[in-house]
Amino acid sequence: MLQPKLNLLSNHYAKLIKENGIEYLEDSRNIRLPSITPYKMSGIDREITLESRTSLIEKHLPGTKKSQRELETEGMAFLFNDEQTMERVASEIKLRGEPTGIEDTEDKYERYGLYFAEQIGYILKADGTRIPLHYGEIKIKKTTGKYHVIPRTKPRTSY
Structure with a gap:
């Protein structure tokens, strides 16, 4: 802001x-x-609820059918190291995350993100290559307050 x-x-x-x-x-x-x-300079200062659609969560966890399908259809998958890392990233973003980018009135989501010193996940490419990720984002649906967590390379900058 x-x-x-x-x-x-x-x-x-x-x-x-x-x-x-x-x-x-x-x-x-x-x-x-x-x-x-x-x-408020950082963190999320309202009640949010974890998204109940498991596909949005499984898409970012290694070894799931959804992440495998993402790899096959997109040629890459953005994955957390494991479920515990995903939960820890979500907790840290809730406490210290920064709003990402300017508010886009057309976007259906609010976004908060945070850089981490240690690797929180990786991009898995179809050829097996892994690119480390150190940035996490919470996407909150504006109409419901439901969120899911995404490992990313950097904050979203374009709308």
Whole structure:
């Protein structure tokens, strides 16, 4: 979320005002700004529920029929190391994940992501090649609040 840039100029006197429990800085021109801009910087601050469609989960787990079908039809599959890693990634994103990209009103999902120092998964190619993945994303369906987790190379940037 971008915040508007507003400045109190240093050559103007500013005083602290408390009104309705909120602290403001007001300068000699009567420009008033909140002393601290309150907004959530990271994590998901609402209740979300794991998607009940198992196909969206199995698609990203090694050794499942769904991930095998993805490999055969797409030529590659984006996989977590295992189910425990997928659950840990989801927990970390819920706590510390950042919204990815700008909000797209046409997109049916909210997305939050996080980079991890250790490998969380890999891209498995049809020839057996594995490319390590260090980024995880939670996709939350806007209409239901249901989510699933995806290992990725980086945040989604295009809509």
